[in-house]
Amino acid sequence: MEYLEGLNEPQRQAVIHTEGPLMIIAGAGSGKTRVLTYRIAHLIYHGVDPYQILALTFTNKAANEMRERIAKVVGHEAKNIWMGTFHSIFAKILRIDGHRLGYTRDFSIYDTEDSKNLIKNIVKELNLDDKLYKPAVVFSRISGAKNRLISYREYNTNPIYRADDESYQRPEIGKIYQIYQERLFKANAMDFDDLLFNTNVLFRDHLDVLNKYQHKFRYVMVDEFQDTNVSQYLITRKLAAVHQNIAVVGDDAQSIYAFRGADIQNILNFERDYPNLKAIRLEQNYRSTKTIVQAANSVIAKNQAQLKKNVWTANAEGEAIELLKAASDAEEARMVAQSIFEEKMQKKRKNSDFAILYRTNAQSRTFEEALRKLNLRYKVVGGLSFYQRKEIKDLVAYFRFALNQNDEEAFRRIINLPKRGVGDATIARIVVVANEYKVSIWDVLCNAFKYIGGRVALALDTFATLIKSFKMAIEQKNAYDAAMEIAKNSGLLKELYEDKSIEGLARYENVQELLNGIKEFVDNPENTDKSLGAFLQEISLLTNADEPESEEDNKDAITLMTIHSAKGLEFKHVFVVGMEEDLFPSQMMIGSRAELEEERRLFYVAITRAEEKLTLTYATSRYRFGRIKDCEPSRFLDEIDPRCIKQKKTILPSSDRVAVKNFLNSLQATTAQTQKTTYKPSPDFKPSDTTYLAPGMRVEHLKFGFGLVLEIQGEDKERKARIQFDDFGEKTLLLSFAKLKVHG
DNA sequence: TCCGCGCGTATTTTT
DNA sequence: TACGCGCGGA
Numbered sequence: 110m111e112y113l114e115g116l117n118e119p120q121r122q123a124v125i126h127t128e129g130p131l132m133i134i135a136g137a138g139s140g141k142t143r144v145l146t147y148r149i150a151h152l153i154y155h156g157v158d159p160y161q162i163l164a165l166t167f168t169n170k171a172a173n174e175m176r177e178r179i180a181k182v183v184g185h186e187a188k189n190i191w192m193g194t195f196h197s198i199f200a201k202i203l204r205i206d207g208h209r210l211g212y213t214r215d216f217s218i219y220d221t222e223d224s225k226n227l228i229k230n231i232v233k234e235l236n237l238d239d240k241l242y243k244p245a246v247v248f249s250r251i252s253g254a255k256n257r258l259i260s261y262r263e264y265n266t267n268p269i270y271r272a273d274d275e276s277y278q279r280p281e282i283g284k285i286y287q288i289y290q291e292r293l294f295k296a297n298a299m300d301f302d303d304l305l306f307n308t309n310v311l312f313r314d315h316l317d318v319l320n321k322y323q324h325k326f327r328y329v330m331v332d333e334f335q336d337t338n339v340s341q342y343l344i345t346r347k348l349a350a351v352h353q354n355i356a357v358v359g360d361d362a363q364s365i366y367a368f369r370g371a372d373i374q375n376i377l378n379f380e381r382d383y384p385n386l387k388a389i390r391l392e393q394n395y396r397s398t399k400t401i402v403q404a405a406n407s408v409i410a411k412n413q414a415q416l417k418k419n420v421w422t423a424n425a426e427g428e429a430i431e432l433l434k435a436a437s438d439a440e441e442a443r444m445v446a447q448s449i450f451e452e453k454m455q456k457k458r459k460n461s462d463f464a465i466l467y468r469t470n471a472q473s474r475t476f477e478e479a480l481r482k483l484n485l486r487y488k489v490v491g492g493l494s495f496y497q498r499k500e501i502k503d504l505v506a507y508f509r510f511a512l513n514q515n516d517e518e519a520f521r522r523i524i525n526l527p528k529r530g531v532g533d534a535t536i537a538r539i540v541v542v543a544n545e546y547k548v549s550i551w552d553v554l555c556n557a558f559k560y561i562g563g564r565v566a567l568a569l570d571t572f573a574t575l576i577k578s579f580k581m582a583i584e585q586k587n588a589y590d591a592a593m594e595i596a597k598n599s600g601l602l603k604e605l606y607e608d609k610s611i612e613g614l615a616r617y618e619n620v621q622e623l624l625n626g627i628k629e630f631v632d633n634p635e636n637t638d639k640s641l642g643a644f645l646q647e648i649s650l651l652t653n654a655d656e657p658e659s660e661e662d663n664k665d666a667i668t669l670m671t672i673h674s675a676k677g678l679e680f681k682h683v684f685v686v687g688m689e690e691d692l693f694p695s696q697m698m699i700g701s702r703a704e705l706e707e708e709r710r711l712f713y714v715a716i717t718r719a720e721e722k723l724t725l726t727y728a729t730s731r732y733r734f735g736r737i738k739d740c741e742p743s744r745f746l747d748e749i750d751p752r753c754i755k756q757k758k759t760i761l762p763s764s765d766r767v768a769v770k771n772f773l774n775s776l777q778a779t780t781a782q783t784q785k786t787t788y789k790p791s792p793d794f795k796p797s798d799t800t801y802l803a804p805g806m807r808v809e810h811l812k813f814g815f816g817l818v819l820e821i822q823g824e825d826k827e828r829k830a831r832i833q834f835d836d837f838g839e840k841t842l843l844l845s846f847a848k849l850k851v852h853g
Numbered sequence: 854t855c856c857g858c859g860c861g862t863a864t865t866t867t868t
Numbered sequence: 869t870a871c872g873c874g875c876g877g878a
Contacts, residue, residue: 167868168867169868195868196868197868221867301868304868305868369866369867369868468865470865471864474869491867530854532855534854650868671865673867674867695865695866696865698866733864734869
């Protein structure tokens with residue numbers, strides 16, 4: 110068993126302990142994935158049928174990676190393991206047995222956007238104040254309830270929830286919750302939370318179904334156990350109840366998803382629920398230098414809520430942690446880009462050795478600019494995912510509706526896309542009529558002349574006929590041919606093609622990329638079901654990390670991403686940027702000790718991504734929400750063992766900077782007198798124009814935006830200029846006429 | 854019904 | 869900044 114070689118003793122124990130409950134507490138960089146991989150390989154090697162193994166992860170990426178690594182040890186059998194995210198595995202189960210709850214095999218999965226749109230509609234229909242009942246707020250309330258397995262019935266009968274909502278002036282949330290659920294059910298749709306919630310209901314109310322899976326899965330494994338919520342934990346526990354072979358792997362110090370219902374308590378519950386469990390600690394870190402491990406330990410030690418753990422490493426001492434202070438967010442980005450540039454030269458590093466990690470997606474922009482200026486290749490992970498782009502969602506909505514005519518959100522998306530003269534008024538009428546005659550929206554569409562009449566009926570009837578033809582295409586053709594037909598005949602492709610703007614071109618390419626993806630799906634011999642429905646199931650649970658690999662991505666590139674999406678990854682040199690109070694820790698997370706500790710764990714995750722070198726940066730002023738804000742260094746910086754930070758590189762404000770700052774402050778003082786003016790671009794507008802603020806020029810009016818709009822007293826009174834803050838630092842104040850404008 | 858404009862507001866993380 | 873919404877004219 111050569112795969113057991115090279116493992117340390119606790120790792121080996123974790124691999125060979127296959128029978129009975131097992132809890133592996135795995136510190137950062139302790140070879141957790143390796144252990145899980147070998148453990149599954151070990152099972153298969155000893156004759157366990159891959160179909161009897163269930164391995165649950167949180168991301169598709171983790172699942173795929175593990176599958177690949179297992180395949181290297183055991184070969185093609187790896188593909189038969191039930192391995193995937195909680196959501197995808199439970200979706201699979203619900204596709205098979207969901208009819209017991211009244212759903213068909215083709216149920217739709219609503220993403221967060223769909224859910225919020227539905228809530229928005231409900232709030233409108235109930236005539237509630239949409240300032241008070243914001244979709245995001247209501248949704249998070251409902252989601253929280255579902256993750257704690259509280260049904261709308263329970264929510265509405267338990268006075269505690271009501272009292273809680275009333276104290277926030279939102280007494281109607283329970284009602285919205287109920288209507289929301291009813292509408293989802295009517296649409297034959299589930300949101301993300303329903304995939305877990307309904308699996309629980311299925312297993313609770315249909316014991317024969319539960320029994321089937323309990324006997325099927327002889328071995329159950331859960332990765333990133335610290336991120337499970339109650340709903341997920343209960344399902345896994347039930348599934349393992351017969352064979353009791355449940356292994357969970359996690360690290361309480363890396364629990365960063367409490368905000369969406371993850372509960373570290375589950376680790377304690379596990380110990381309570383399985384008193385005979387074997388507990389194994391993986392404490393040796395193979396990833397990082399001594400310095401980095403020590404820094405991480407010193408930070409996490411400030412948390413009260415944690416399991417005792419002693420993470421150590423046999424690796425070299427390594428370089429000290431670098432702390433960079435910048436005058437602005439733009440300068441921060443320049444310093445990072447510069448230091449990557451230099452290090453690439455000196456140490457012969459690849460772009461892919463570097464990662465820039467930040468707290469919020471919005472921070473990526475300045476770094477992109479700075480890296481572009483130095484011609485450094487980068488890729489941004491996350492942000493708007495491929496599948497969340499409008500053009501993709503539009504086409505997918507056609508797929509969804511052709512497959513499931515009850516899918517209300519898909520219907521709303523496409524009924525007037527491309528424009529066919531069906532506006533909000535008509536849509537509202539369709540819904541009213543459907544309710545009145547107690548028929549479905551689809552029935553109304555199919556009999557538009559009867560139910561709606563008038564001019565618009567023809568458009569609706571044509572639309573219904575179109576969908577029927579798509580329905581047929583899906584039944585008869587493979588996913589690619591059906592998708593092609595829908596893209597063409599719907600008119601979406603044509604509309605995008607005709608848009609020759611830069612964005613339009615990108616949108617068209619995106620749709621092409623989706624179609625290519627479908628082609629690959631069809632051509633892949635591992636996919637036995639080649640229908641469009643099967644493809645849809647694949648992608649409805651994909652998210653930002655799982656974008657189709659473009660050729661750009663394959664090239665050597667610096668990675669830019671949020672700390673959250675960096676979990677599980679490692680890089681030689683990591684930059685953690687924006688280390689400022691209110692940004693990291695986030696302003697919204699300093700309310701309670703628990704929240705602050707979650708932010709601290711997030712910082713811990715960030716530090717432990719680094720193998721050889723870690724650089725922390727912060728700026729003393731930063732654009733936020735179109736304003737310039739002074740920033741304090743993050744409290745987390747003080748929590749690092751000072752011995753790990755040998756030198757503090759700081760950029761002291763030079764006298765020039767002070768002068769500029771004073772100058773800007775004096776400008777700020779006059780903002781109150783800013784008057785609104787309409788500007789129009791001048792015909793000779795040149796974006797690259799730059800000039801210096803010459804002596805004797807004086808600023809008369811200004812307006813804060815991204816930079817300042819100034820009116821300068823000088824040769825040309827009518828001229829307005831825009832000043833770029835981040836370009837100061839020269840002897841003279843550099844004015845960038847990025848938007849030179851002439852008075853209306 | 855559609856389109857464009859102007860205003861106001863939002864800004865955390867993601868399966 | 870940048871996005872969404874509401875309003876008013878075509």
